[in-house]
Amino acid sequence: MTFKHRAIVDTIPAYKQGKPAPAVSGQRSFKISSNENPYPPLPSVQKAIEDQALDRINRYPDMSGWQVVSRLAKDYEVDPAEIVLGCGSTEVITQLVDLLAGPGDEVIYPWRSFEAYPIIVSGAGATSVQIANRPDGGHDIDAMIAAINSKTRMIIVNNPNNPTSSSVSDADARRLMKAVPSDVIVLFDEAYIHFNTDPDTSVAMKLYREYPNIVVAHTFSKAYGLAGLRIGYGIAAPDVAAGMRKMSIPFGVTQTAQVAAVASLEAKDELMERVQALIGERGRIVRALRGQGWDFPEPYANFFWLPLGSKTAEAEARFKAAGLSTRVFDGEGIRISIGEKEANDKVIEVCQTLKDDGIA
Ligand SMILES: Cc1ncc(COP(=O)(O)O)c(C=O)c1O
Known part of the structure; x- marks a missing residue:
């Protein structure tokens, strides 16, 4: 049609x-x-869902996700205003792109990488600037830095990178952060952080304390095994986080997902x-x-x-x-x-x- x-x-x-x-x-x-x-x-996660969520599915979820948000804020030693939830980190990344970039703006990211990036960037009407990975599958940080210009609204680091599984070193991440203007946001998508055993890896939460223009995206889908429930979160400066919340799908994160996330953090x-x-x-x-x-x-x-x-x-x-x-x-x-x-x-x-x- x-x-x-x-x-x-x-x-x-x-x-x-x-x-x-x-x-x-x-x-x-x-x-x-x-x-x-x-x-x-885990049986404890299933039980929490049965006890705390199943009999409430006629009600909308708590849109603020307070139980998960306050628990994550405590674990990361940040203010709850710095935590944003989404239906998986896919939605968190979408919120951020929607907040930052539109027609005429550029988003730089490695390629190949998570296949949702081009979909999300184009969906916002912005332009993808894809930087080919090095032959060893790692991010080409120098080329990413060289691509920064006045149209750049956002840069994505995927550590470890999907699909190459390579890690981004702390030295590379710091070099990138030094080169990025302080008003341009850098997303560290760390969906697989718990599996990263690279002794030289960057850890975005450490850098976040030094660079407020970093946003960290994590998910309950991988190490926590909740892929089917769709819950992830971002950690961002309070005003960035507030902007992301405006772009979120209202009531997108179900109560079942919130309950399972808290139970999973308890069973860490x-x-x-x-x-x-x-x-x-x-x-x-x-x-x-x-x-x-x-x-x-x-x-x-x-x-x-x-x-x-x-x-x-x-x-x-x-x-x-x-x-x-x-x-x-x-x-x-x-x-x-x-x-x-x-x-x-x-x-x-x-x-x-x-x-x-x-x-x-
Ligand atoms: C690099 C990367 N980031 C984010 C995600 C999003 O995961 P979810 O939306 O399930 O949290 C994935 C999923 O495969 C991924 O590979």
């Missing part, structure tokens, strides 16, 4: 959700395409044990693949990146035949999430066959 609409929307790529586990007869199949946490929800130690187990599994996969002769960026998130180039489609077919759904970037490579132990064993096996058969 022909209908009047914003032409820019036609230029926006649709978000591609990671595929579900493929059905392969005789095989147990796994979804390792969306960087989800493979562990089921238990959840971090799971994170440690996933980091252990990541190490096991990396060692096995390096032993097979693979060359890929050292991963610091709950996924790793195989830069397969022209062999990407052939390799994906192998993973699929083994019952594994991976995230494919046509002609570039495959991103693989760290999953259940059995899924990880299969990944290692398929990678060996790719080497044996000269596909990689």
Whole structure:
């Protein structure tokens, strides 16, 4: 149908959700395409939802998200006015872009990176300035600095970067912050921070204390395993946070999500044990693949990146035949999430066959 609409929307790529586990007869199949946490929800989190949220779904949620906000403010030693909630950090990032950038404004970010960035930036009517990653998958900070001009409204750092899983060093982050004008906002998207074991990594909350033009985005979707409930948060200077709240979807964060988030913060130690187990599994996969002769960026998130180039489609077919759904970037490579132990064993096996058969 022909209908009047914003032409820019036609230029926006649709978000591609990671595929579900493929059905392969005789095989147990796994979804390792969306960087989800493979562990089921904690009983304590389920109980909190049952006790505190299920009988209230006829009511709107607390729009201020006070219980989560006050708890996060205490944990991070900031004022509650500095915390903003969103339906996942995707919405937090959207709020920020909507606050900062419109037609004629530029947003600088690394590429490849989180595929929602171009969608969000174009959705706001602003222009994406994509800076190619270094060959090792890391951000090219010098090129990002060189791209700053009077139209720049925002710069995004994704640490660790999705999909390359590479980490941004403290030295690089500081170099960037020194070069950015103090009235230009820098978003540190740290969706995977809990998995980052890089001893040299930047930690945005440390920098935030020095640079008020930093906004930090975190999520409950990954380490906390609440992807299906959609809750994330931003930490920003109070006036930036107030602007972001104006751009938020009213009542977007459900009471169920808020209750689950508080219960998850209370169960943090238990959840971090799971994170440690996933980091252990990541190490096991990396060692096995390096032993097979693979060359890929050292991963610091709950996924790793195989830069397969022209062999990407052939390799994906192998993973699929083994019952594994991976995230494919046509002609570039495959991103693989760290999953259940059995899924990880299969990944290692398929990678060996790719080497044996000269596909990689
Ligand atoms: C880098 C990055 N940032 C943010 C998100 C958003 O996650 P959510 O909206 O579930 O919080 C994702 C999700 O995959 C991501 O990869």
